[in-house]
Amino acid sequence: MIRLEDITVKFNEFTALDTINVQVNEGEFFTFLGPSGCGKTTTLRVIAGFIQPAAGRVYVRGEDITHVPIEERNIGIVFQSYALFPTMTVRDNIAFGLKIKKMKAGEIAQKVAEIARKVDLSDEQLGKAVSQLSGGQQQRVAIARALVTEPAIICMDEPLSNLDAKLRVQLRNELKSMQQNFGITTIYVTHDQEEALTLSDRIAVFNKGVIEQIGTPNEVYNHSSTEFVCNFIGDINKLEPALIAQINQVSPQLAPNQTHYIRLERVAVNRAEGEGAFCTKGFIKSREYYGMFIKYTIETDAQTIRAIVRNDGVRIYEQNQQVDITIKPEDIMSYPKGEGRP
Amino acid sequence: MKTESRWLKPENIFRLFGMGVFIYLFFGFMILPNLNTLTQIFSTKNAAGEADPFAVIRFFFAGNMGTYVLNSLKLGIGLIITVNVVGISVVLLTEYFDIKGAKILRMGYMTTLIYSGVALVTGYLFLYDNNGILTTALHNAYPQVDKNWFSGFNAVMFTMTFATTSNHMLFLRNAIRNIDFNTVEAARNLGARPMKVLWKVVFPTLIPTLFSLTVMTFITGLCAMSAPTLLGYDSINPEIVRLAGSSIADEAFPQARAALLSIILALFTIVLLTGLSAYERKGHYLSVSKTKAKLVKQKIHNPVANVLAHIYAYVLFVIYMTPVVMIILFSFQTYGAIRMKTLDISNWTLLNFFGKADYSYLTSRGTYRVREGAISGLFSNADTLGGIRISFILSAIAAALACVIVVVAVNYIFKNKKKGVVLEYALLFPWLLPTILICYSYRTYFNSNDVWYVGNTNLYYMENVRLLIIIAYTVVKLPFSLRMIKAAYYAIDEELEDAARNLGASGLTTMMKIKLPIILPSVLAVFALNFNALFTEYDMGATFASSYGTTYAMVMQSMTQEEGLYGFNVNASGRRAASTVFVMIVSGLVLYLVYGVGARDLGERLALKEKRKQRRERVLRKLGWGRSP
Numbered sequence: 020m021i022r023l024e025d026i027t028v029k030f031n032e033f034t035a036l037d038t039i040n041v042q043v044n045e046g047e048f049f050t051f052l053g054p055s056g057c058g059k060t061t062t063l064r065v066i067a068g069f070i071q072p073a074a075g076r077v078y079v080r081g082e083d084i085t086h087v088p089i090e091e092r093n094i095g096i097v098f099q100s101y102a103l104f105p106t107m108t109v110r111d112n113i114a115f116g117l118k119i120k121k122m123k124a125g126e127i128a129q130k131v132a133e134i135a136r137k138v139d140l141s142d143e144q145l146g147k148a149v150s151q152l153s154g155g156q157q158q159r160v161a162i163a164r165a166l167v168t169e170p171a172i173i174c175m176d177e178p179l180s181n182l183d184a185k186l187r188v189q190l191r192n193e194l195k196s197m198q199q200n201f202g203i204t205t206i207y208v209t210h211d212q213e214e215a216l217t218l219s220d221r222i223a224v225f226n227k228g229v230i231e232q233i234g235t236p237n238e239v240y241n242h243s244s245t246e247f248v249c250n251f252i253g254d255i256n257k258l259e260p261a262l263i264a265q266i267n268q269v270s271p272q273l274a275p276n277q278t279h280y281i282r283l284e285r286v287a288v289n290r291a292e293g294e295g296a297f298c299t300k301g302f303i304k305s306r307e308y309y310g311m312f313i314k315y316t317i318e319t320d321a322q323t324i325r326a327i328v329r330n331d332g333v334r335i336y337e338q339n340q341q342v343d344i345t346i347k348p349e350d351i352m353s354y355p356k357g358e359g360r361p
Numbered sequence: 362m363k364t365e366s367r368w369l370k371p372e373n374i375f376r377l378f379g380m381g382v383f384i385y386l387f388f389g390f391m392i393l394p395n396l397n398t399l400t401q402i403f404s405t406k407n408a409a410g411e412a413d414p415f416a417v418i419r420f421f422f423a424g425n426m427g428t429y430v431l432n433s434l435k436l437g438i439g440l441i442i443t444v445n446v447v448g449i450s451v452v453l454l455t456e457y458f459d460i461k462g463a464k465i466l467r468m469g470y471m472t473t474l475i476y477s478g479v480a481l482v483t484g485y486l487f488l489y490d491n492n493g494i495l496t497t498a499l500h501n502a503y504p505q506v507d508k509n510w511f512s513g514f515n516a517v518m519f520t521m522t523f524a525t526t527s528n529h530m531l532f533l534r535n536a537i538r539n540i541d542f543n544t545v546e547a548a549r550n551l552g553a554r555p556m557k558v559l560w561k562v563v564f565p566t567l568i569p570t571l572f573s574l575t576v577m578t579f580i581t582g583l584c585a586m587s588a589p590t591l592l593g594y595d596s597i598n599p600e601i602v603r604l605a606g607s608s609i610a611d612e613a614f615p616q617a618r619a620a621l622l623s624i625i626l627a628l629f630t631i632v633l634l635t636g637l638s639a640y641e642r643k644g645h646y647l648s649v650s651k652t653k654a655k656l657v658k659q660k661i662h663n664p665v666a667n668v669l670a671h672i673y674a675y676v677l678f679v680i681y682m683t684p685v686v687m688i689i690l691f692s693f694q695t696y697g698a699i700r701m702k703t704l705d706i707s708n709w710t711l712l713n714f715f716g717k718a719d720y721s722y723l724t725s726r727g728t729y730r731v732r733e734g735a736i737s738g739l740f741s742n743a744d745t746l747g748g749i750r751i752s753f754i755l756s757a758i759a760a761a762l763a764c765v766i767v768v769v770a771v772n773y774i775f776k777n778k779k780k781g782v783v784l785e786y787a788l789l790f791p792w793l794l795p796t797i798l799i800c801y802s803y804r805t806y807f808n809s810n811d812v813w814y815v816g817n818t819n820l821y822y823m824e825n826v827r828l829l830i831i832i833a834y835t836v837v838k839l840p841f842s843l844r845m846i847k848a849a850y851y852a853i854d855e856e857l858e859d860a861a862r863n864l865g866a867s868g869l870t871t872m873m874k875i876k877l878p879i880i881l882p883s884v885l886a887v888f889a890l891n892f893n894a895l896f897t898e899y900d901m902g903a904t905f906a907s908s909y910g911t912t913y914a915m916v917m918q919s920m921t922q923e924e925g926l927y928g929f930n931v932n933a934s935g936r937r938a939a940s941t942v943f944v945m946i947v948s949g950l951v952l953y954l955v956y957g958v959g960a961r962d963l964g965e966r967l968a969l970k971e972k973r974k975q976r977r978e979r980v981l982r983k984l985g986w987g988r989s990p
Contacts, residue, residue, distance in 0.1 A: 069859055095863070096860065096863045099856070100856050102854060102857045105879060105962065106881075107963070108967070116865060119864055119865040148963035148967050149963075151968070168865075
């Protein structure tokens with residue numbers, strides 16, 4: 020569907036994108052994930068045509084669109100700020116693209132009504148100014164405006180970043196089901212790993228203008244291919260040499276020339292993990308209560324380690340309480356030294 | 362072939378045309394006329410007719426020209442003190458301290474926003490000049506009071522002090538309202554007393570605004586025109602106008618002297634504004650708080666201080682309001698009542714506004730003569746009506762032109778950040794030059810048939826002068842329009858333009874359908890404010906001093922001259938009062954439209970429309986005509 024081939028973008032001396040290669044499949048929900056300034060929005064803007072790459076090609080359904088003007092690309096965009104036209108009503112905002120295409124008034128009205136129904140906007144809301152709508156409603160208008168022209172692809176640039184936490188979760192679900200209903204190829208930009216993991220079919224993790232890994236949410240989370248991805252996605256413990264030495268006494272497989280990590284939920288607290296697992300004792304140093312789960316910071320004789328335990332309402336440990344920690348060697352992720360944390 | 366067709370694209374042709382117009386305007390109407398004025402200084406000749414380039418410089422140091430400069434400096438410095446004292450106190454009294462009746466007081470202090478310049482000075486004269494209401498009352502009570510007490514330096518200072526505080530009421534008021542009240546509470550919490558808080562926490566945040574206001578006040582004093590002219594004070598600008606109209610037969614090289622004074626004024630302005638810009642570039646105190654708390658008015662706990670503050674506030678209120686009230690009341694009185702300075706319901710009339718009446722007077726031969734139509738209302742007097750018409754048309758055209766030029770320019774400036782800077786400075790250039798210099802330069806430079814780029818037409822000749830006034834008005838209003846409209850452009854989210862382009866809109870469609878509607882309220886506000894300022898503008902009209910371009914302010918100024926002699930100009934005082942009332946109504950209406958109606962966004966407009974609809978339906982239901990709910 021979309022293929023980026025060796026895309027390089029430079030802003031004066033600064034290389035914003037360095038030989039990016041991505042293939043997005045038809046109907047896929049594909050996310051560009053990474054920290055601020057990593058090049059994810061720049062890549063999206065290259066696809067949309069706002070930025071001309073210094074090198075490389077952009078293909079959509081096999082056709083080279085690298086130099087096709089923005090308005091001829093048939094790519095819808097939902098902007099971070101939604102970019103709704105403040106001087107127009109909701110109806111006029113949605114109809115804007117259709118009017119530019121010089122469609123007949125009747126046809127425009129029909130298409131606007133149809134898309135409004137699909138994104139759950141009432142007729143009353145269509146007559147309002149965009150400033151009279153809530154954040155969630157404004158987001159729906161932005162999506163409707165991008166979809167009404169029936170684009171081949173829709174690009175979303177952090178569309179949930181301006182919303183409060185609760186609404187973000189609610190709209191995330193709506194967004195996913197809307198995408199599935201429309202079946203449209205979607206490129207989604209975000210720095211929020213949770214958003215990326217819950218929404219995407221596949222994720223491209225960006226760092227300093229290059230793609231570190233492309234994979235399904237499970238692949239990037241459980242089988243992070245680089246130290247950066249492993250650090251960026253989810254919370255993680257870095258294992259210190261003292262603990263590595265202790266683990267190697269049980270199962271000698273952690274190489275000293277590598278950096279080793281284990282995710283918090285893979286550290287078992289007071290739970291037997293079977294044969295071959297490393298076990299040690301520690302004291303609860305502090306506790307963070309999250310409701311569904313509890314995060315513990317545990318002091319062992321080798322290093323401080325953090326663990327997440329599901330809150331079953333029974334096993335809640337107090338400060339200074341002694342606990343058993345168990346780590347399975349196969350849960351440890353190892354990377355060559357020197358890749359560094361983000 | 363490919364290159365050629367790219368250059369022939371309509372957008373490029375439009376851009377080239379626009380650039381051509383800007384270059385023409387900049388060099389033709391900003392640079393060359395003023396350069397000509399500069400060269401005039403050095404083109405003097407001695408008595409023998411030989412070139413003597415430094416004659417006017419010698420004359421400056423030998424003659425009394427320096428007095429005008431010193432007088433203007435004296436006025437500027439004096440105003441810095443008085444305007445800041447009155448301006449800061451009126452803002453603190455209405456916005457910071459808890460004074461009873463602050464809303465009414467604020468309205469009183471803001472009256473100078475709806476009448477300024479000649480309208481204001483004539484209003485003050487109506488009260489304080491030798492025939493004024495207050496002077497007459499004082500003279501009747503204390504005959505030893507000099508009836509000409511309201512003239513010269515003190516009168517100019519008094520009038521301009523209260524006229525110039527309008528800037529404080531706009532900008533300092535805004536600054537004080539933006540103070541984060543949490544900082545005041547924090548200081549109190551740390552043990553600071555209220556006055557200490559004011560001095561150590563509030564004032565430092567106001568310093569940038571106060572600095573700008575002080576510089577602007579000084580420049581206003583330096584370039585004062587209407588008050589010194591009407592109240593008789595020898596300062597630079599009235600002298601430039603006098604010299605511009607003088608001939609070499611009457612005095613030594615008047616034009617070169619006028620040019621020298623204009624250039625001196627320009628140098629002062631350039632130095633001050635450069636200093637101001639350098640200070641502004643240093644940056645301001647920015648609030649670092651994420652959630653600003655609204656300022657809560659501070660009670661004055663000391664009872665004596667509280668009473669004194671209230672007395673001071675209301676004395677100022679009376680000073681601000683008396684001229685306004687008196688002018689309004691006397692504008693509805695007959696010429697006889699105005700002359701006798703008595704207010705009487707039986708003398709109530711609309712004749713100062715509408716209609717005409719005959720006037721009979723006793724001749725020196727002891728016979729009565731009747732002068733038909735000698736008493737005429739504002740809208741029935743040919744001269745006044747002519748002035749209003751000229752001012753209305755010229756101001757509206759110039760205000761609109763300035764807006765159009767600036768909107769096109771700002772669009773270019775935002776799209777071309779590097780090249781745009783040159784254009785921006787070119788448009789700000791008139792800000793460095795005193796208005797009077799620009800007008801004087803136009804008057805002398807275009808008063809010839811030799812200026813090729815205006816088709817060798819004398820633009821100062823007969824009706825052509827109106828075009829010259831329009832150009833001067835437009836040029837003078839460019840810097841203000843640019844600052845305001847550029848600020849509005851910052852409000853346009855860059856993603857809006859991207860969104861429009863993504864949806865297929867061309868550059869022109871994006872400009873007309875997306876950007877322009879967003880900045881339209883600001884553009885209309887700038888148009889209205891420009892129009893307001895130009896409609897009663899006096900300085901430029903007086904500098905051009907042409908009978909074909911007699912503006913409304915000049916007509917108003919002429920009304921202050923002696924009236925009633927041989928039955929001419931009988932109710933000039935009444936018409937003057939009516940004129941001031943008319944100016945107040947026009948300005949008030951414009952400000953209401955700009956800040957009241959124009960500031961509403963689409964959401965507010967739709968909400969208001971809905972409210973009106975509901976109200977209408979309720980009324981109809983009550984009358985039994987509407988549908989039941």
